[in-house]
Amino acid sequence: MLEAAGLECVRQQRVLFAGLGFALRNGESLRVAGPNGSGKTSLLRILCGLLLPSAGEVRWKGAPIRSLREDYSRQIVYLGHAPAVKDELTAGENLEIACRLAGLPFTGDSIAEALARFQVPQFSFIKKLSQGQRRRAALARLCLSESAPLWLLDEPFTALDAAGIELLKGLIAGHLGRGAMVVYSTHQDPGLAATQVLELA
Amino acid sequence: MLEAARCIVYRELLLALRRRSDVATALLFFVIVASLFPLGIGAEPNLLRSIAPGVIWVAALLSSMLSLGRLFAADHADGTLEQMLLGATPLGVVALAKTFAHWLVAGLPLVAIAPLIALQYDLPAALYGVLALSLALGTPVLSMIGAIGAALTLGLRGGGVLLALLVLPLYVPVLIVGAGAVEMAAAGLGAGAQLLLLGAALVLACAFAPWAIAAALRISME
Amino acid sequence: MTASSIRWFWYASPQTFFPLAGTIARWCGLAAALLAAAGLYVGLFIAPTDAQQGEAYRIIFIHVPAAWMSMFLYVVMACWAALGLAFNTRLSGMMASAIAPTGALFTFIALWTGSLWGKPTWGTWWVWDARLTSELILLFLYFGFMALQAAIDDPRRADRAGAVLAIVGVVNVPIIYYSVKWWNTLHQGASVSLTRAPSMAATMLTGMLLMALAFWLYSIAVTMVRVRCIIKEREA
Amino acid sequence: MSEFFAMGGYALYVWGSYGVTAALLALEVFFLRKRVRETKA
Numbered sequence: 133m134l135e136a137a138g139l140e141c142v143r144q145q146r147v148l149f150a151g152l153g154f155a156l157r158n159g160e161s162l163r164v165a166g167p168n169g170s171g172k173t174s175l176l177r178i179l180c181g182l183l184l185p186s187a188g189e190v191r192w193k194g195a196p197i198r199s200l201r202e203d204y205s206r207q208i209v210y211l212g213h214a215p216a217v218k219d220e221l222t223a224g225e226n227l228e229i230a231c232r233l234a235g236l237p238f239t240g241d242s243i244a245e246a247l248a249r250f251q252v253p254q255f256s257f258i259k260k261l262s263q264g265q266r267r268r269a270a271l272a273r274l275c276l277s278e279s280a281p282l283w284l285l286d287e288p289f290t291a292l293d294a295a296g297i298e299l300l301k302g303l304i305a306g307h308l309g310r311g312a313m314v315v316y317s318t319h320q321d322p323g324l325a326a327t328q329v330l331e332l333a
Numbered sequence: 334m335l336e337a338a339r340c341i342v343y344r345e346l347l348l349a350l351r352r353r354s355d356v357a358t359a360l361l362f363f364v365i366v367a368s369l370f371p372l373g374i375g376a377e378p379n380l381l382r383s384i385a386p387g388v389i390w391v392a393a394l395l396s397s398m399l400s401l402g403r404l405f406a407a408d409h410a411d412g413t414l415e416q417m418l419l420g421a422t423p424l425g426v427v428a429l430a431k432t433f434a435h436w437l438v439a440g441l442p443l444v445a446i447a448p449l450i451a452l453q454y455d456l457p458a459a460l461y462g463v464l465a466l467s468l469a470l471g472t473p474v475l476s477m478i479g480a481i482g483a484a485l486t487l488g489l490r491g492g493g494v495l496l497a498l499l500v501l502p503l504y505v506p507v508l509i510v511g512a513g514a515v516e517m518a519a520a521g522l523g524a525g526a527q528l529l530l531l532g533a534a535l536v537l538a539c540a541f542a543p544w545a546i547a548a549a550l551r552i553s554m555e
Numbered sequence: 556m557t558a559s560s561i562r563w564f565w566y567a568s569p570q571t572f573f574p575l576a577g578t579i580a581r582w583c584g585l586a587a588a589l590l591a592a593a594g595l596y597v598g599l600f601i602a603p604t605d606a607q608q609g610e611a612y613r614i615i616f617i618h619v620p621a622a623w624m625s626m627f628l629y630v631v632m633a634c635w636a637a638l639g640l641a642f643n644t645r646l647s648g649m650m651a652s653a654i655a656p657t658g659a660l661f662t663f664i665a666l667w668t669g670s671l672w673g674k675p676t677w678g679t680w681w682v683w684d685a686r687l688t689s690e691l692i693l694l695f696l697y698f699g700f701m702a703l704q705a706a707i708d709d710p711r712r713a714d715r716a717g718a719v720l721a722i723v724g725v726v727n728v729p730i731i732y733y734s735v736k737w738w739n740t741l742h743q744g745a746s747v748s749l750t751r752a753p754s755m756a757a758t759m760l761t762g763m764l765l766m767a768l769a770f771w772l773y774s775i776a777v778t779m780v781r782v783r784c785i786i787k788e789r790e791a
Numbered sequence: 792m793s794e795f796f797a798m799g800g801y802a803l804y805v806w807g808s809y810g811v812t813a814a815l816l817a818l819e820v821f822f823l824r825k826r827v828r829e830t831k832a
Contacts, residue, residue, distance in 0.1 A: 202423055205419040485703060
């Protein structure tokens with residue numbers, strides 16, 4: 133159960149949004165829509181605990197996330213704009229280290245299978261891959277984070293081809309089916325029914 | 334907790350291995366700076382012997398500070414630092430693991446090569462042990478204090494010079510006690526007290542620095 | 556929130572603190588001027604000439620209060636910084652950045668008067684005395700704090716980053732002082748240090764205390780005016 | 792009165808300290824007033 137009450141965010145002395153609140157229960161998804169610069173990224177960073185709101189509070193299962201710290205971050209997966217992969221490492225190494233740091237269980241072949249689903253060569257260095265492949269290498273982490281009850285995805289559909297978008301929609305639907313929660317932001321409608329939509333001006 | 338720390342150290346060493354040139358630059362800088370002083374001051378052995386501890390320590394301090402810029406900047410740029418902030422382990426442990434890995438790459442080589450520089454300054458061989466020990470105890474403290482500065486100046490323009498301005502005043506006690514240890518040993522008075530002080534500084538830094546680095550990282554990543 | 560805690564945080568919001576800062580600034584400014592006049596009068600006219608140093612020792616009436624203020628203001632700055640980090644109140648961060656320039660100024664004054672005092676007494680403009688050297692390092696700490704805050708555009712991040720630096724700095728100030736003090740005895744021997752202040756005749760002490768009080772009230776007045784400027788600049 | 796200003800021969804140092812301190816404090820107040828005027832505008 134993810135709740136936000138009275139959230140306010142001020143960036144460079146400009147109020148992006150104020151008094152924002154919502155409640156998300158298991159199996160529900162929330163789409164954050166709005167033009168560029170409307171505060172979508174800031175809202176997602178507040179929800180995952182990277183950014184402190186200037187007012188209001190985010191609660192996870194009733195407890196404020198500011199006091200939960202690692203207990204909360206252990207249960208979420210946050211994918212930001214940056215693909216969060218190291219150039220000098222191979223896709224497989226990146227994925228393994230990411231899972232180990234996030235405390236997610238993984239096995240050798242579950243990594244191989246996740247990368248195969250996203251058509252990312254496992255043993256080539258990230259710096260040799262294209263921008264689209266890098267993005268898919270980052271998204272491959274979602275296949276391994278089925279145990280995380282909350283996904284926070286910032287513009288996940290950008291720089292993806294049609295096949296990638298379909299694959300991602302399937303993953304999100306599957307995760308919701310398992311009773312988890314997904315919050316994702318997009319600036320155009322990806323054609324995925326979301327139980328709640330939050331329009332940022 | 335420990336498993337994640339081991340993973341971070343393994344990752345840093347793997348990255349350092351793949352970018353061997355960065356490791357070499359910190360080491361080369363140390364050797365070059367230490368070799369400049371005789372060129373500037375003259376090669377008179379007695380003089381060199383008396384300035385050796387101070388020069389070697391200042392050179393070690395500058396070269397470990399030089400490589401601090403890379404500590405968080407690369408991970409900040411490609412977004413992996415965000416994932417570390419949202420990892421399963423407390424940020425203090427992550428910060429300490431990253432700083433330890435940085436010390437292994439930038440601090441430890443200095444300790445290994447310091448006796449070679451001491452040879453250049455005609456320092457008596459008996460002092461190599463104290464020199465290496467004082468550097469071994471001091472450079473981790475320098476890395477930890479430096480990591481606080483690196484975290485604070487993450488992503489700022491003019492980061493290198495600003496980092497030096499923030500961190501060098503805080504290096505002064507370590508420099509004084511470290512160089513003092515070798516001088517006391519040279520004077521035959523025994524460097525026990527100074528080495529104990531360095532040990533105390535190391536313990537204080539281990540206890541206090543992770544909180545400061547974690548707080549600074551959270552603030553910079555906002 | 557109980558009644559008392561409401562009143563406690565009432566002044567934490569910059570808007571309500573703004574007028575109060577104005578009145579504090581006026582009264583402290585006035586009191587500082589009066590006390591300074593009294594202090595100067597005692598220091599320059601009433602205090603007897605010192606046996607060994609002649610009239611040169613009168614610099615003590617500026618040097619010692621300025622040195623006290625430089626250390627005191629850094630500690631006060633660190634306290635405001637810690638408060639700002641703990642309670643996430645905007646005003647505390649503003650107070651910390653308002654104090655820094657005045658603190659740096661007093662550190663520079665302490666160094667300037669210290670070296671002018673060293674010249675007639677020990678014949679050199681710069682004395683590697685333990686206290687003067689740690690004042691110099693304190694000046695670098697102040698400049699580091701101000702440079703860090705200047706390099707960050709977002710005021711909130713600037714305050715909180717400065718706060719962490721101030722807290723780390725304040726932990727290091729005593730460590731720096733004692734390591735420099737030990738270093739001074741190692742190289743110089745105690746003879747050259749300024750620790751042998753002339754014997755404290757009663758009037759000398761009152762002169763110095765008056766000047767210290769005057770500097771303290773002056774700092775409060777200047778900080779209040781500067782914090783009002785910061786509030787206006789940030790909350791406009 | 793003149794021997795007061797001579798300060799027993801240490802005039803340069805004593806008045807050097809007092810003068811510069813007074814000047815610096817006045818300078819700080821001056822810049823602060825300028826900043827106040829700028830924020831009012």
